[in-house]
Amino acid sequence: MPKIVVCYKWVLDEALIRLRADESLDFSAAEYKISDYDRNTIEAAVRAAQAIEGTTVGLTFGTAEAKRSIKDALSRGLDESYWINAPEASRADGAVTASALAGALSKIEDVRLVVCTEGASDTFARQVPPRLGALMDWPTITSVAELHIEGDTLTAVRKLKDSLETVEVTLPCVVAVLPEINEAPLPGLKAVLAAGKKPVTELAPADIEADLSPKVTASSTRAYLMSRKNLIIKEGSAEEKVAALVEHFHKEGLV
């Protein structure tokens, strides 16, 4: 049965990262989540699988932490899941991630389509899909806003800076989809329960052929602090609050 592989990422929920005044980051309250846009990507793969009468496989490259992503991904409609469990994932750059994914993909038979998200919600680097296509020497289509498959032909509408470009390719290929491609439904209780029974394959770095040494050296991370006036009007009647805001606008020359 032909397979569609969806690459997704288990990321820190940036909304729960706290910023300290000394520009350092506090991760103590941070939780992980499936990268926001990957939810739409999984849904795109599920729909594409119906078109090719195939099955869907989730694939993630992550640390031990990413184990918790598997059930979440499977509950969104995937049939099975692969997880490359590697400590190297914590300091991976685009080169490492693409190499690990390509290594795992070579272990999965009869892959007709690889679906990625244009960018992950933590790095938003938008590197991995084209890099993956280059490493596998597969044709690649990025910025995909619409996807249609008929027989062996995939047609995509790409949303570029100021044009919509329709392209076609003969499968197999790699596509990178934009979140606007569909509306991802929330998984129902039945889907969540069924997810626990689906097959999961865990791979170690030694199981795949991949170069896991980063090409980019990170030297420092600092909080992006915004300096704003933070004059928040809490007291008084609604009319008084509005009058105070209008006064501020007036002083700023905005009205």
Add this chain to the structure above:
Amino acid sequence: MAGIYVYSDEPGLVAELLGFALSTGKQACAVTFSQEDADKAQAFGADKVLFFKGASPLAENYAKALADYLAAEQADLFLAGMTPRGRDLAARVAGYLACGMASDVLSLTPVAEGFTVEKMLYGGVAVLTETLASPAVVTIGSGKFDAPAAGDSPVETLEVPSDMRVRLVTSAPLVQEGVDLNKAEKVVGVGLGFSKQEDLSLAEDLAAVLGAEIGCTRSIAEERKWLPVEQYIGISGAVIKPQLYLSLGISGQIQHVIGVRDAKTIAAINTDENAPIFKAADYGIVGDMYEIAPLLTEALKKV
């Protein structure tokens, strides 16, 4: 020959990227994939313009040919403009070269071992500083470097194979469904605090007196579909720099705030005084937007 090779599908950006390349003292080359682009780039003051001539009309399809050329020349850097096509080509080239790449950087500085960049992480919460050894690939936006003085550069045409597997069927101009928020002096942003689509009239009335356009959060455009996707503000949507950004019923998730943090003044109205939008705001009112917005509209009419 070693040097910095630049590409963008926006001619203005090609000139700016050449400005950076020339400032490093290294050879500055513009990379083009059509005669038309080569002719345009020829006047930008590059040391050389390369025209990769092949059968495909899509720049991305020359990634392998370009990567082979850059490897043979021992290029220091391939620098592309951060448009969808520029990023795609850049990442493919990085894939073929198996080299480091930094996407959409805030700054780019040549250093002894290669290049140092700053870029955003975690949706803009943090700034990461990284170093890339040569050969490196970087994408960057406009407004970072000055275009060099115009010149008359030699054009070198290279007949190369292109990847014909992805075929162009049609190309149509992107019809802007919503307003162009980048041109707006003032923007009123709407969020999930609005419970019904009809209620957006409150924001429209306020925008009318302010002379503002309407923007929104990703949820309003992509989930509720109340406004065109072009009108959502945030890391994956519009990133704008208006004089005033006034948000109504927006909690202020970082992914949204990143789209307006270069606004001159940010104001917010929200019922929850702990909403993160107030930390990003110059002025705010803690109160019910349904009550405050009409009062503000009336008050501004009298100014």
